[in-house]
Amino acid sequence: MKITHVFFDLDNTLFDFTAASNEALKSFAEVLNVPYDNSFLDVYHEHNHTAWHLFERGVIDSMTLRRSRFENTAEHYGIKLDGLMMNRKYLRLLVENKRFMSGAEEILDYLHPNYSLSAITNGLKEVQRPRLMAAEIDHLFDSIVVSDEIGLAKPDSRYFQFAWEKVDCPPKDQVIVIGDNPHSDILGGREFGFNTCLFDPIQKHDQIESDYQISSLHELKDIL
């Protein structure tokens, strides 16, 4: 098997989304004037998770997703606020607080001369390309596919079809998808016919059907 194309997920694969998001949520706690603690984060994450779930099932649109997670969290504390305004601030902080996962820059430099790299991400357009540019790694990718821009999301096979066509349809067994989500990245990639590599830094998943499983991005050097 000769891999020629590497499709990277972004959030919690190349970028430490969790750390950046929690940092950005501090300003939300300040706006609400509530303590920034685990209980606050739990409330936000529950509303955020619900909103994404409804969005992915087509129950709400992406504007409602952006707005409702902040408005519903605020409402939990008996506060009314403009969810879209808070969302804009949060997304701007996400871009400003960009953080790489350990080893991300090094592995991109290692792979870039020998492989075609693509970024495949289920994320909001206000964040994904601006953050790649702010992190100064956008030029390393031949293709960047943002779900919010095309109206399709992983694991939908039409998303993978779109990403595949963007790099001129190489043989599917020459493509590998690297991501942290067993469902959207690994199952989606696998069902489309690509090779897959689950990145599982805290080793929380077992028995995932993936061609490779790594806990550190450095381990990609053993595969590629």
Ligand SMILES: [Mg+2]
């Ligand atoms: Mg991810």
